[in-house]
Amino acid sequence: MEEFKFIGKSVKRLDEREKVTGAAKYVDDIEFGPNLLYAEIIESPHPHALIKSIDTSEAEKMEGVVKVVTGKDFPYKFGLYMKDRYIFAQDRVRFIGEQVAAVIARDPRTAQKAAKLVKVEYEPLQPVFDPIEALKEDAVVIHPDLKNYPHVPWFFPKGGTNITHRLKLRKGNAEKGFKDADFILEDTYRVPRYAHCCLETHIAVGLLDYSGRLTVWASTQSPYTQRNLFADALAPLGFSHKDIRVIAPFVGGGFGGKAGVTMEIVAAALATTVKGHPVKVMWRRDQEFYNTYMRQQVVTKIKVGVKKDGTITAFEMANYWDAGPYAEYGANVVNASGLSATGPYRIPNVSIDSYCIYTNLPAAGPYRGFGYSEMSFSVESHMTRIANAIGMDQAEFRRKNGIKEGDPVAYGAPMNPNGLLEAIDKVADEIEWGKKEESKDPNKAIGKGLSIFWKAPAMPPNVTTSAFIKFNEDGSLNILVSGMELGQGYLTVMAQVAAEILTVPIEKIRVELPDTDRNPYHWQTVASHVTWASGNAVKRAALEMRDKIFEVIHAAYHYDKDSLYLEDEKVKCKLHPSFELPLKDFVINGIQTEDGTYRGEAIVGSGAFMPEFTSAKQDPETSQGGHPNVHYTVGAGAVKIEVDKQTGKIRILKAVEAVDAGKAINPRNVEHQIIGGLLQGLATVLYEDMRFDENGKILNPNFTDYKIPTFLDIPDEVVPIIVEVPQPDGPFGARGIAEHTMIPAAPIIANAVEDAIGVRVKTMPITAEKIAMAIANNKKEVNDFLMIMKK
Amino acid sequence: MKKISFILNGEKRNAYVEPNDLLVDVLREKLGMHSIKYACGRGDCGACTILLNGKGVRSCIIxxxxxxxxxxxxxxxxSENKLTSLQESFIDHSSFQCGFCAPGMIMSATELLNKNPNPTEEEVKEGLSGNLCRCTGYTPIIEAVLDVEKKDVDKK
Amino acid sequence: MAIVHEFEYFRPEKIEDVIKLLGEYKSKARLLAGGTDLVVRIKDELEFPEAVINIKEVEELRKLEFIEGKLHIGALVTFTDLIDSDIVREQFPFFWESVKTIASVGVRNRATLAGNICSAVPSLDSGPALLTYEADIVVMGKEGERVISALDWFLGPRKNALKESELVCEIIFSLPERKHGGSYVKLGRYKGEDLAQVGLGILALEGNEYRLAFCAVGPIPKRAKKLEALLNGKPLTDSLIEEAKKLIPEEISPITDVRATKEYRLHVAKVMLERGIKAAVERIDGNGPAYGEKLI
Known part of the structure; x- marks a missing residue:
């Protein structure tokens, strides 16, 4: 086994000192000077309506108001995978809270006051909130012009309907597979919407300077993608990529909510109307809930057939996703999770249909897990029920059917090396799987739940990334990348990769936050792919530098390059043991030779990475033939809970999660992802509970009534477990693990609840209320779905 | 505008404020105290926590x-001079992820340790439960706070 | 988000000055103590006061004293003051138990009991203790001082018995003369800070007297008179508890909202009654779960 000095070590986070001293700057902490203007948004009070007229005259008259902007000023569409979104609503609004106009003023109070004076006349239209209703033939069509929207080639929107994408996957022969089955279980599961709840709300500041350059400071996961979409949407105004700069300081949480572009484009657009003045657009907490992305709701119908011995013979599934009125990103959640909806099982016959459906709830899109958490709730609940029904141990059922390296996944490509079985074994051991436990309290029951998971990065096939590294005079390093430090520890891990190659200690490395003028290209920090992809780019850049270092030594001393190596910030030579030269002595100013001249140069490195085996050219009728995913990360989770049979309250006695990191570059960071991600997942299944009224208005856009966990709500014990089956093309064998950590949370609770009290809850969240009322009313199954509250 | 005077981080400072100005805005915008974070605006999350006369309070609702x-x-x-043992402990434990909750969390934890230098795990959870964090799952924060006490004991 | 509404601000140091200002601005004045409710409501444009009167400089409102069996809680006493008070914890442990369920440190450091009862929200956690200890609320106005029993204080959601131009000066709890035990049981959605979905406070006195009060299951925090009539004079038995549980639907009128359904509130109220009353009775003799321990 290769010995590493920095890889596999739990070095301290690079950004922690900045964060614990308050030095870390987030967008709103930057001073923009006395010219700063503030925007206030005029929002739609209707879920679906035509805009008849907008009267801005009263607002414009108010002292301190600089400009009032409406949709007429920006008749441009934008979107990541499909252009179906507008900077401001044009002729129609499609959800409550949609931006219709904006007031730009000298101070926030004036902006707020003036916004109330903007008069908008609407003609209400019939709204639709339920994805199944929205599919009906007589349903109101939310985007009459859908057939003309530009989109990526792997989307299949159906004009004249609310179907913005349909993924169709067929492998083997499902019909035959069900004929071969000895037992078939069919059921419907339902997952509501959820909110990311980043502590920092969305914020963007745009500035068009007098020379015509547009700079946007944004709290974002995606500086380059933002620049690309700004340039694309604002091209009619004469902007090209080089005219636009996106600066991304620290970001106060992302979780997918700050991927792509949402409100930031408003700041970019408004800036173009007030040259020379920075304009700040900052979401309040309630806006953060309804006008960024939410997680999509989904109705899943699933049918699985097995032989008596537990072998899965067939899998059939239909998913009806509610994307809200704009699916430019959400449709790819539907696509990616549909391709992988079987979960990590070897199944010969598969039929999956996933529909991405427009509704008049707020726009929904990416959220940590990218659809896999939702699929995992239904599939892992279902697999547990099947194992129990045929009298097979659940862990054994999963070992038997769990996917192995080389097995074809649902779309036909071979599965990568993985530690799924090891993860199952370790989790089962840790939770003492199979050992029945009883509570001392007669009112309480103890149950255990288990589930397995996988997830692949969901990205276009040709996603690419790059890195620059430069030496400083003292031999320290600056690494320039455009991946985003979301809190996952990206900066630290990139430093560890460079440190390993260049032998420069972590304390002498800075990794710079993105600025599209300075740092090289990176698509977006999403899909848990940056350790893998950006890690590869940084490694290549460091290797290029090492090569240049050896060139310099060779030029100065004529040592054979192959005999040179780096150790403790020095160049050494296998053939000349007495030779050593500290890097700081020459990496900037070179080495003086006997004749007084110098050999060398300022050592810099660049590296880039793109997977060259991926393709999205699958058959639209079967999804076979392409290779849309680079690899899967797998794992398993388990939980032991105590249920109060009278109140329905759940106490988590122990939670265990194993994830196959390939190679954990920073094991503590991996453990911290498990602890944090698992809690985020547990919250979605236990108490996070988004509610809308019958008109599609969110009722709890605040932390008073959308409950995210506190210190008092963590499990009694969490055991993170790292499995390491190397990823052949990963940096030092590493692959991503961050989103994955929340995926098993929902089914392990659902399964443990059934184990404890014999009640199967098929709708999320599994609140104390659902459990208590099921027991009180002697129900064995719960289908109650409360997201839209009836009067 | 009314002139107010107060001690900010040991120094006497003045500010001209309107009666309806919020403390969070005045400290951030007029006095440059950008460590204080706006996150919920209604006292639910603790990101804007400062110590007022030694007690942790929500500057967004004052x-x-x-x-x-x-x-x-x-x-x-x-943070002006040497970092506190608490801050050092957070660094040692790599406690924070996105870091947005950190300033408020540290102020609350500072108050907790001032009041109770040897808290139990339960007391740490109870004392900090008004400070929300979406990233960490809280465990790395609890470990760091509990470790401060150990470190200080070791020093003695 | 900035506050848009504009108002005058006053910081009187004497009660008479407060009363004078109240007389001047009448219904357009709001008193500011902790501000944890008021500032949010002004910000959310639910209140539009012309005058905000900060009473924090009125020193005499700051006292927290235990004199001759009576606890005097001044209008400026915060929840933290109450939780940290040895007297409250030792002499009024059931009140202490209720107060500990309110908000979290950063809010408790500012929010006052007086402000809390003036807000008079249906989910008022301090309500049941006030009602069962039968606290007195001392208020002052132009006409002088008057004492309002907690039993007469709550008039409706966010409506209390305070007249225009009056302020709360103190809240007085009398220590019951007999041995007693109590419990406050609160239904929240999780263990962290939450507004009560059902709150039940029970004070059990030696000699089979029971005082019960609910919050969050009707327009105001309220004594449970029907339950008390059934229970009083009887030793606590399992069958008595069962009978009492059956009365719950007649006693409370919860609604369905985003926090919980009416059915669940009714269901859990029964569980809370059973666990709460057992704990309260056990605590009379120093047995049962420690005060502060969660019963649900």
Whole structure:
């Protein structure tokens, strides 16, 4: 086994000192000077309506108001995978809270006051909130012009309907597979919407300077993608990529909510109307809930057939996703999770249909897990029920059917090396799987739940990334990348990769936050792919530098390059043991030779990475033939809970999660992802509970009534477990693990609840209320779905 | 505009405020105390926590004019010289991820340790439960706070 | 988000000055103590006061004293003051138990009991203790002082018995003369800070007297008179508890909202009654779960 000095070590986070001293700057902490203007948004009070007229005259008259902007000023569409979104609503609004106009003023109070004076006349239209209703033939069509929207080639929107994408996957022969089955279980599961709840709300500041350059400071996961979409949407105004700069300081949480572009484009657009003045657009907490992305709701119908011995013979599934009125990103959640909806099982016959459906709830899109958490709730609940029904141990059922390296996944490509079985074994051991436990309290029951998971990065096939590294005079390093430090520890891990190659200690490395003028290209920090992809780019850049270092030594001393190596910030030579030269002595100013001249140069490195085996050219009728995913990360989770049979309250006695990191570059960071991600997942299944009224208005856009966990709500014990089956093309064998950590949370609770009290809850969240009322009313199954509250 | 005077991080400062100015805005915008974070605006999350006369309070639901004559400590004040053992412990434990909750969390934890230098795990959870964090799952924060006590004991 | 509404601000140091200002601005004045409710409501444009009167400089409102069996809680006493008070914890442990369920440290450091009862929200956690200890609320106005029993204080959601131009000066709890035990049981959605979905406070006195009060299951925090009539004079038995549980639907009128359904509130109220009353009775003799321990 290769010995590493920095890889596999739990070095301290690079950004922690900045964060614990308050030095870390987030967008709103930057001073923009006395010219700063503030925007206030005029929002739609209707879920679906035509805009008849907008009267801005009263607002414009108010002292301190600089400009009032409406949709007429920006008749441009934008979107990541499909252009179906507008900077401001044009002729129609499609959800409550949609931006219709904006007031730009000298101070926030004036902006707020003036916004109330903007008069908008609407003609209400019939709204639709339920994805199944929205599919009906007589349903109101939310985007009459859908057939003309530009989109990526792997989307299949159906004009004249609310179907913005349909993924169709067929492998083997499902019909035959069900004929071969000895037992078939069919059921419907339902997952509501959820909110990311980043502590920092969305914020963007745009500035068009007098020379015509547009700079946007944004709290974002995606500086380059933002620049690309700004340039694309604002091209009619004469902007090209080089005219636009996106600066991304620290970001106060992302979780997918700050991927792509949402409100930031408003700041970019408004800036173009007030040259020379920075304009700040900052979401309040309630806006953060309804006008960024939410997680999509989904109705899943699933049918699985097995032989008596537990072998899965067939899998059939239909998913009806509610994307809200704009699916430019959400449709790819539907696509990616549909391709992988079987979960990590070897199944010969598969039929999956996933529909991405427009509704008049707020726009929904990416959220940590990218659809896999939702699929995992239904599939892992279902697999547990099947194992129990045929009298097979659940862990054994999963070992038997769990996917192995080389097995074809649902779309036909071979599965990568993985530690799924090891993860199952370790989790089962840790939770003492199979050992029945009883509570001392007669009112309480103890149950255990288990589930397995996988997830692949969901990205276009040709996603690419790059890195620059430069030496400083003292031999320290600056690494320039455009991946985003979301809190996952990206900066630290990139430093560890460079440190390993260049032998420069972590304390002498800075990794710079993105600025599209300075740092090289990176698509977006999403899909848990940056350790893998950006890690590869940084490694290549460091290797290029090492090569240049050896060139310099060779030029100065004529040592054979192959005999040179780096150790403790020095160049050494296998053939000349007495030779050593500290890097700081020459990496900037070179080495003086006997004749007084110098050999060398300022050592810099660049590296880039793109997977060259991926393709999205699958058959639209079967999804076979392409290779849309680079690899899967797998794992398993388990939980032991105590249920109060009278109140329905759940106490988590122990939670265990194993994830196959390939190679954990920073094991503590991996453990911290498990602890944090698992809690985020547990919250979605236990108490996070988004509610809308019958008109599609969110009722709890605040932390008073959308409950995210506190210190008092963590499990009694969490055991993170790292499995390491190397990823052949990963940096030092590493692959991503961050989103994955929340995926098993929902089914392990659902399964443990059934184990404890014999009640199967098929709708999320599994609140104390659902459990208590099921027991009180002697129900064995719960289908109650409360997201839209009836009067 | 009314002139108010108060002690900010040990120094006497003045500010001109309107009665309806919020303390969070005055400290951030007029006095440059950017460690304080706006996150919920209604006292639910603790990101804007500062110490007012030694007690952790939510600066987003306090009128700036109320602090006339009072004493305020922000994270800037804690960080001016040598970091506190608590801050060092957070660094050692890599406790925070996105870091947005950190300033408020540190102020709350500072108050907790001032009041109770040897808290139990339960006391740490109870004392900090008004400070929300979406990233960490809290465990790395609890470990760091509990470790401060051990470190200080080791020093003695 | 900035506050848009504009108002005058006053910081009187004497009660008479407060009363004078109240007389001047009448219904357009709001008193500011902790501000944890008021500032949010002004910000959310639910209140539009012309005058905000900060009473924090009125020193005499700051006292927290235990004199001759009576606890005097001044209008400026915060929840933290109450939780940290040895007297409250030792002499009024059931009140202490209720107060500990309110908000979290950063809010408790500012929010006052007086402000809390003036807000008079249906989910008022301090309500049941006030009602069962039968606290007195001392208020002052132009006409002088008057004492309002907690039993007469709550008039409706966010409506209390305070007249225009009056302020709360103190809240007085009398220590019951007999041995007693109590419990406050609160239904929240999780263990962290939450507004009560059902709150039940029970004070059990030696000699089979029971005082019960609910919050969050009707327009105001309220004594449970029907339950008390059934229970009083009887030793606590399992069958008595069962009978009492059956009365719950007649006693409370919860609604369905985003926090919980009416059915669940009714269901859990029964569980809370059973666990709460057992604990309260056990605590009379110093047995049962420690105060502060969660019963649900």
């Amino acid at each position: 009128l700036a004019i109320e602090v006339d004559g009072q004493e305020i400590l922000t994270l800037e004040g804690l």
